[in-house]
Amino acid sequence: MAKQYSKMEIIRELREHHIMPTHQRMEIFKVLFAKPQHLSADQVLEKVNKHDAHVSKATVYNTLGVFSRRGLVREVIVDPTKIFYDPTTIPHHHIYNMDTGTLTDLDVAELDMGTLPAPPAGTRIEGIDVIVRVRSTTLSQSDTNNHGQAAVVAE
Ligand SMILES: [Zn+2]
Numbered sequence: 001m002a003k004q005y006s007k008m009e010i011i012r013e014l015r016e017h018h019i020m021p022t023h024q025r026m027e028i029f030k031v032l033f034a035k036p037q038h039l040s041a042d043q044v045l046e047k048v049n050k051h052d053a054h055v056s057k058a059t060v061y062n063t064l065g066v067f068s069r070r071g072l073v074r075e076v077i078v079d080p081t082k083i084f085y086d087p088t089t090i091p092h093h094h095i096y097n098m099d100t101g102t103l104t105d106l107d108v109a110e111l112d113m114g115t116l117p118a119p120p121a122g123t124r125i126e127g128i129d130v131i132v133r134v135r136s137t138t139l140s141q142s143d144t145n146n147h148g149q150a151a152v153v154a155e
Contacts, residue, residue, distance in 0.1 A: 005033060017070040024055050028063045032073055038084035038094075038103040076103060078131060093130040106132065 005013070010029050014021040031047045032039065039047070045060045064085050068075040074086040078096050084103050093106040111130060119125050 003033070005030065013072070017067075017072045019066060019070055019072065024059055025063050025066075027055060028060060028067075029072075032067070032085060033087045036088050036105070038076060038086050040082070040084055044085065076129075076131070078103065091127065093132070095132045095134060097134055097136075099136045106130070 007026070010026050011021045014025060014029065019025060027048050028044060031044050041061050041064055044064065045055070045057055048055045048060065064073070064075075067073045068085065071089065074089050076084040076086050076094060078084065082101070088105065091108050093108065093111055095104050095106050096102075097104075111132075113128065113130075116125065116128075
């Protein structure tokens, strides 16, 4: 979703997701949707206050919570201390670089999921999120426990 949103378009997007378009929410929207990217709450806080600090940390955290609950952005939980907000909400997977702490998109077609287990009786598979964790092969291998580990979360 690399697109410059006009003020009217932002208001429309927020309303379509049943979010009241306050000034601060619109500022946070602009930061998140500036380009396809994965930002942490602290990065959003920093960017939104780049020009003049007027949005509190609590507002940023609350707004990101509202945005993800309403399906405007996707929450990507790498671990409980590393949560990214993703403006790309179509199904896709991620590659997480454990050395640099960066998350990049992985197209669904690039990953062969093979055979999935049948979902428990009375349920259906709603989505599959894969995070492929990578580490540089040239850096020290002091912690190789999570090397190449893929976490699969079906919700
Ligand atoms: Zn993504």
